[in-house]
Amino acid sequence: MEQEIKQDAEGLTFRPMTLEDIPAVMVIEHDAFTLPWTEEAFRNELTHNHFARYMMMEWKGEPVGYAGMWTVIDEAHVTNIAVLSPYRGRKWGERLLLELMKTASQLGMKRMTLEVRVSNRVAQNLYMKMGFEPAGLRKGYYSDNQEDAMIMWAELFPDRSQNARG
Numbered sequence: 001m002e003q004e005i006k007q008d009a010e011g012l013t014f015r016p017m018t019l020e021d022i023p024a025v026m027v028i029e030h031d032a033f034t035l036p037w038t039e040e041a042f043r044n045e046l047t048h049n050h051f052a053r054y055m056m057m058e059w060k061g062e063p064v065g066y067a068g069m070w071t072v073i074d075e076a077h078v079t080n081i082a083v084l085s086p087y088r089g090r091k092w093g094e095r096l097l098l099e100l101m102k103t104a105s106q107l108g109m110k111r112m113t114l115e116v117r118v119s120n121r122v123a124q125n126l127y128m129k130m131g132f133e134p135a136g137l138r139k140g141y142y143s144d145n146q147e148d149a150m151i152m153w154a155e156l157f158p159d160r161s162q163n164a165r166g
């Protein structure tokens with residue numbers, strides 16, 4: 001992931017996640033997920049996993065979201081994406097996913113895939129809006145309630161605007 005800090009018109013900035021971000025990430029993680037990753041999981045991702053790329057989204061210097069993926073040959077596997085709950089519904093999740101897709105494309109990835117709970121209609125709507133299509137189920141994927149995961153895939157385009165369906 002490139003080290004530059006990018007700021008958009010709304011004052012959102014995107015930059016690579018560092019170990020110093022982990023406490024803020026844990027707050028967002030526990031706010032967003034019923035099966036949150038541990039600090040150690042993020043530490044391992046940032047220090048040992050050469051396939052992993054994680055980015056922070058900040059607003060006025062405050063962490064408001066993050067996203068991550070594994071870049072494997074030419075396929076990007078999204079591991080997590082979350083926006084702190086008071087900041088949802090402002091299209092910031094969409095901005096964050098676009099930034100992740102753009103970064104993946106710049107790294108030479110051709111496709112992006114992810115799993116999403118079958119009950120998570122908000123995230124599914126976001127993914128479909130961004131060009132993802134359902135491609136099957138992983139039965140009982142989530143260990144807290146044995147919920148199925150929907151597998152989704154999207155093609156990545158060098159011009160990220162082609163991924164937004166408006």
Ligand SMILES: CC(C)(COP(=O)(O)OP(=O)(O)OC[C@H]1O[C@@H](n2cnc3c(N)ncnc32)[C@H](O)[C@@H]1OP(=O)(O)O)[C@@H](O)C(=O)NCCC(=O)NCCS
Pocket residue numbers: 032033081082083084087088089090091092093094095115116117120121122123125126127129166
């Ligand atoms: C999923 C998530 C990242 C989306 O971010 P967000 O900031 O809330 O969403 P945005 O404001 O960017 O909305 C983008 C699109 O998502 C969908 N969406 C957002 N809120 C929605 C809602 N309340 N109901 C239905 N669809 C919704 C819509 O398609 C929306 O586009 P539209 O407004 O043009 O219809 C965020 O809700 C989140 O962190 N959720 C908890 C963690 C999570 O579920 N992560 C995904 C795991 S697979």
